[in-house]
Amino acid sequence: MTTLSAAGSHVGKVRANNQDSGYAGEHLFVVADGMGGHAGGDVASAMTLQSIADMDRPFESADEAARALSSALLDANQELAEAVFEHPELTGMGTTVSGFVRVGHRLAIVHIGDSRIYRWRAGRLTQITKDHTFVQRLVDSGRISAEEAAVHPRRSVLMRVLGDVDLTPEIDSEIVDTEPGDRWLLCSDGLSGFVSEDRIAELLAEHADAAAAVEALIDESLDEGAPDNVTIVIVGVDESPSSAVSRPLFVGSAAQPLTFGASVTKRSVRLPALLLHPLKAQSIPEDEHFEPESEEFFRELIAEDARRKVRRRITWSVGLLLVIALVTSALVAGYQWTQTRFFVGVTDGQVAIFQGVQQSIGPFPLSSVYLESGIDVDDLEPFSRQRVESTINADDLADALSIIDRLRDELD
Ligand code: CA
Numbered sequence: 001m002t003t004l005s006a007a008g009s010h011v012g013k014v015r016a017n018n019q020d021s022g023y024a025g026e027h028l029f030v031v032a033d034g035m036g037g038h039a040g041g042d043v044a045s046a047m048t049l050q051s052i053a054d055m056d057r058p059f060e061s062a063d064e065a066a067r068a069l070s071s072a073l074l075d076a077n078q079e080l081a082e083a084v085f086e087h088p089e090l091t092g093m094g095t096t097v098s099g100f101v102r103v104g105h106r107l108a109i110v111h112i113g114d115s116r117i118y119r120w121r122a123g124r125l126t127q128i129t130k131d132h133t134f135v136q137r138l139v140d141s142g143r144i145s146a147e148e149a150a151v152h153p154r155r156s157v158l159m160r161v162l163g164d165v166d167l168t169p170e171i172d173s174e175i176v177d178t179e180p181g182d183r184w185l186l187c188s189d190g191l192s193g194f195v196s197e198d199r200i201a202e203l204l205a206e207h208a209d210a211a212a213a214v215e216a217l218i219d220e221s222l223d224e225g226a227p228d229n230v231t232i233v234i235v236g237v238d239e240s241p242s243s244a245v246s247r248p249l250f251v252g253s254a255a256q257p258l259t260f261g262a263s264v265t266k267r268s269v270r271l272p273a274l275l276l277h278p279l280k281a282q283s284i285p286e287d288e289h290f291e292p293e294s295e296e297f298f299r300e301l302i303a304e305d306a307r308r309k310v311r312r313r314i315t316w317s318v319g320l321l322l323v324i325a326l327v328t329s330a331l332v333a334g335y336q337w338t339q340t341r342f343f344v345g346v347t348d349g350q351v352a353i354f355q356g357v358q359q360s361i362g363p364f365p366l367s368s369v370y371l372e373s374g375i376d377v378d379d380l381e382p383f384s385r386q387r388v389e390s391t392i393n394a395d396d397l398a399d400a401l402s403i404i405d406r407l408r409d410e411l412d
Contacts (some may be wrong), residue, residue, distance in 0.1 A: 004236035005245045006210035007030070009252035012190060020188045020231035022043035023099070023253035026244040027065075028056035029235045030099025031115045033188040034253065036163070037287035040093025041255035045081055047164060048095050049254040051076040055101055055411050056248060057137050062175045065101040065108035070173045073097060073110055077169055084164040092164025098129055098186055100233070102243055105179060111172040116192050117233075118185040118200070119176075125201040126178060147385045156189065157298075159305065171364055182237040183210075187217075190230030192295045208233040228308040271400070324355040343392040343401040343405075351375040351399045351407060360392060370397075373404045381410055 007024035011017065016296040019034035019041030034041030034049050052072040059065035076097075085092045109117060114136075119126045127242025130136060135149040145280040149155060158247045160169055178184070183204060189201070195217070203220060207213035214232045231252050235243045249255075338357045345354055347369050356367030377385055384407060394400035 002008070002208060003180045003210040003245070004238060005232075005234060005243045006214045007233040007245070007251045008211075008214040009128050009229065009231040009255075010222065010226065011192075012229050013107075013222060014225075014227045015219040017042055017228055018229045018252050019045060019218065020190065020252040021049045021095075022186070022231040022233050022251040023049045023053060023056075023232050023248070023254065024235070024245045024251075024303070025053070025056035025248035025342065026242065027058060027101050027103070028034050028053070028099065029102075029186060029233050029243075030097060031186045031188055031231050031233055032095045032097045032254075033094040033115050033231070034093065035158075035161070041095070042256075043258060044093040044095035044163060045252065045254070046250075046254040047079060047083065048073075048076045048097055049250060050258075051079055052097075052099075053248075055227075059101060059103050059108075062103040062106035062108045063103075065103050065316060066110070066173050066175055069099075069101055069108055070171050071108045073112070073162065074168065074169050076266075078167070080162055081164045081167065087100060089238075091164065094158075095162035095167060096158070096161055096188070100184070100186075100403055102178070102237075104241060105177055105257075107178055107184070108159070109172075109174050109176060112169060113158055114156070114186045115186070118187070119178075120183040120185060120201065120204045123189060123201060123205055125204070127197070129172065132172075133158055134298055138297070139296075140337075143297065150193075154298075159301065176239045180237055180239050183213075184296065185217075186233040186235070188229060188231040188377060189216055190228035191221050191232055193228065194224040194226070200242040201316040204234075210236055219233075259279075287306070323359070334342065335366070340396075342394040342397050343367070343371065343391050344394060344400055344403050346377050346389055347372065349377055351377055351380070351388055351404065353397070353404065354391075355356050371404075373408070375404070375407055375411065379411055380407060384410055 004025055005008065009018060009020050009022050017020045021032045023030045030049055032045035034045030049117045055069050055072050080093065084093065096115040098111045098115040099119050100107040100109040111117065112132060114133045115129040117129045118125055119128055131157065131311060134153045135155045137159065137378050138144045139149050141144055142315055145150065199220060200217065204213055207216050213234050217232050218230055237243055339355055341357050345352060351373045352369050353371040354367045355370040359366050375386060380388065394403055
């Protein structure tokens with residue numbers, strides 16, 4: 001029987017351990033490429049996938065799935081920072097994450113780092129995610145071509161990851177449509193960095209079975225020397241509403257037990273931002289082959305990212321202030337309206353005119369005595385007394401005064 005979806009991961013021919021993780025389930029499909037530290041990378045990718053695996057559930061809409069998935073990634077980021085806080089030997093660990101939740105014919109995609117999501121449609125392979133790499137920024141700024149980027153000595157320098165770098169990393173999130181016949185390829189750079197897109201498209205065309213295609217793609221990277229870990233998830237879309245694998249599976253380091261106490265993942269420790277490790281500390285190029293001009297540009301990019309972050313915070317703060325201002329002016333306007341109202345009631349056994357309304361906000365009454373009439377409430381006819389005690393609303397101050405006059409007339 002042909003498999004629609006499948007996942008596989010291989011340590012490669014050079015690396016000592018597999019720091020990649022992958023997940024293929026019923027609704028959720030993800031790859032993560034961990035990095036850093038002696039044991040950090042495998043922990044980072046595995047923790048992240050295990051942390052977000054509960055997103056493998058049906059959602060009402062792709063928008064809802066996108067929001068939930070983005071927020072799950074931010075939670076995972078927090079958990080990574082906490083793990084580093086408790087286990088300093090993991091300092092500098094991080095991971096890419098590229099994945100989606102399928103909701104009918106829509107995919108809610110999230111992405112950070114340089115793992116990739118491709119759509120294969122009618123034999124053509126299209127990269128859907130955009131690498132958060134230094135070289136991609138060079139390409140975007142027109143400094144180098146895509147071909148030069150593919151062989152650039154700094155092509156693996158990442159501008160954004162999950163980890164202990166940033167408490168609120170910028171995660172790409174988008175919703176794309178899919179249709180029967182589409183196949184989605186999620187992969188770490190162990191595939192995309194060494195096997196050409198044309199070759200990937202060919203292999204997908206040759207292998208209609210997802211498990212066979214995963215195997216063929218891994219074999220192809222091994223043929224290319226497989227200097228890096230390689231992880232692949234293929235998700236096929238047919239007429240059925242689901243792309244589920246027969247049984248949800250983790251591959252790569254997420255398939256192994258975590259090598260340090262997993263209990264930290266559920267603890268809630270608030271980290272001071274100062275404890276975070278700025279990205280530049282771990283990735284400023286020191287390579288002598290690295291052109292000085294590029295290095296300067298790299299520093300500019302880091303500075304620009306920092307400025308953009310400040311701008312995001314400012315935008316957010318200004319937004320919050322505006323909301324506070326609006327709420328405050330609504331409250332003030334509301335209060336001013338209440339002060340145009342009058343009613344007749346009792347204070348200290350005397351009939352009085354009150355300004356405001358009888359309601360109160362918590363302990364704050366919205367009315368105050370405006371005028372004491374000098375009429376003793378006990379002197380009124382029982383019926384009038386009862387009415388005054390339960391208060392009489394007036395249209396305005398003149399109306400309130402005439403109510404007082406009528407009560408006074410009753411006394412004579
Ligand atoms: Ca990698």
